[in-house]
Amino acid sequence: MAENMDDVVWKSLPPVPKGVKPLDHQVAGHVFGRPNGQKQNQLGFLQNDEGQILKPIQGPIKGKREAEFYSRLFDSELAISELIELRTFVPKYFGQWVTEEHPGCTYLILENITHTLKIPCIMDIKIGPITYDKYADENKISSEKKKSPFLEKLGFQILGIKVFSTKIKDYIKLDRYFLRALDETAVLEKGLKVFFNLHEPFGFYLVKTFLEKLSDVQNWFYRQKKLYFIASSLLFVYDATVFELLNPESSSDMVMQAIRSNSNLKMIDFTHVFDFETEDGRDENYITGLNSLVKFMELVQKS
Numbered sequence: 001m002a003e004n005m006d007d008v009v010w011k012s013l014p015p016v017p018k019g020v021k022p023l024d025h026q027v028a029g030h031v032f033g034r035p036n037g038q039k040q041n042q043l044g045f046l047q048n049d050e051g052q053i054l055k056p057i058q059g060p061i062k063g064k065r066e067a068e069f070y071s072r073l074f075d076s077e078l079a080i081s082e083l084i085e086l087r088t089f090v091p092k093y094f095g096q097w098v099t100e101e102h103p104g105c106t107y108l109i110l111e112n113i114t115h116t117l118k119i120p121c122i123m124d125i126k127i128g129p130i131t132y133d134k135y136a137d138e139n140k141i142s143s144e145k146k147k148s149p150f151l152e153k154l155g156f157q158i159l160g161i162k163v164f165s166t167k168i169k170d171y172i173k174l175d176r177y178f179l180r181a182l183d184e185t186a187v188l189e190k191g192l193k194v195f196f197n198l199h200e201p202f203g204f205y206l207v208k209t210f211l212e213k214l215s216d217v218q219n220w221f222y223r224q225k226k227l228y229f230i231a232s233s234l235l236f237v238y239d240a241t242v243f244e245l246l247n248p249e250s251s252s253d254m255v256m257q258a259i260r261s262n263s264n265l266k267m268i269d270f271t272h273v274f275d276f277e278t279e280d281g282r283d284e285n286y287i288t289g290l291n292s293l294v295k296f297m298e299l300v301q302k303s
C-alpha cells in the first residue's frame, strides 16, 4: 500500500465533463482524481477556457459556509463597505455550476488567477497559528496540532509551491509534507527564497511587490470588524517570463511596473469564515499569522 494517500494511483478516474479539464496548475487542496485525505473523494478543481475554475462545494457544513461567503460577498445589493472592499482581495465569483457527470456535486465558479500566466509560479500559504474553529471536536484539534511542529512559532504554513526555477530552468514542486517540516531557518532557505527565485537580481523586487500587496491585506484586517478567517490561505502567483522582460539597464520603476503586472495575491479557501458576534471584533489569529509572514518576507528581502 502506498505510504502517502497522494501517491495512490487511481485505476478509474471520475468522468471529466465536456468543455472542462482538471486544473492545470494546483499546489494544494482537493485535486481532481486524487483521494482527499482518508475520504476517498476524487472530485477536485476543474478549469474551463474562459479563465474560470470550478471548485467543488465540500460536504456539510464547510462547503455551505464557503458558498454562502462568496454569494454574500458578490451580491449586487451588498452595502457593507468593508465587505465591498474585500472583493478586491478574493477571486471573482460567477455563481454555481452543476454537471450531469457528477451528480450530487455543485461547483463554485471562480476567477482562475493563473489563467493569463505563461509560466505560472504558485505558492499557497495558510494563515494563522490556529487552524481549527469553534466547532472542532477533540480529534480535529489534535490532528490539526500534529500537522506542523513549527506552526505555533511561524503563525503560517506553506501548503504548496510550484515554481519555475530560472537557475535550473525547470519547475520545482514542493508539497505540504516537505514544507510543514521546515523550521524558522529552513522555511526561508528551502521555502520562500526558492519561490521568489532569489538568486535572480530581480528576486528582491518580486518580494518587494508582494510586500506591497500584503500591506493592503494587512490594512484591511486592521480596519474590518465583521469577519474572522480560520484555515484560509493566501495564494501568491507570478509569471516567470517577467525575468526575461527585464535587463540590468531597466530602471527600478520599470522593474516594479513589470513585476506588478505579472504577479497577483489573493485570499482563498473560505470554509471556516465566521461573522464576529460583537461590533468590536479583530481577527487576531489571522493578523498574527500575516504579520509573521511579513517579517519573514522582510528577512528574505534583506538577504
Ligand SMILES: Nc1ncnc2c1ncn2[C@@H]1O[C@H](COP(=O)(O)OP(=O)(O)OP(=O)(O)O)[C@@H](O)[C@H]1O
Pocket: 025, 026, 027, 028, 029, 030, 045, 053, 091, 110, 111, 112, 113, 114, 122, 124, 160, 233, 235, 268, 269, 270, 271
Ligand atoms: N481562484 C483560483 N485560481 C487559481 N488557482 C486556484 C484558485 N483557488 C484555488 N486554486 C488552487 O487550488 C489550490 C487549493 O485551493 P483551496 O484551498 O481553495 O482548496 P480546498 O480544496 O478547499 O483545500 P483544503 O480542502 O485543503 O482546505 C490552491 O493551492 C491553488 O493551487
Ligand SMILES: O=P(O)(O)O[C@@H]1[C@H](O)[C@H](O)[C@@H](OP(=O)(O)O)[C@H](OP(=O)(O)O)[C@H]1O
Pocket: 037, 062, 131, 140, 147, 176, 231, 271, 272
Ligand atoms: O493538508 P492535509 O493534511 O491533507 O489536511 C487537510 C487540509 O488541511 C484541509 O485544510 C482540512 O480542512 P479544513 O481546514 O477545512 O478543516 C482538512 O481537514 P479535515 O480532513 O478535518 O476536513 C485536512 O484533511
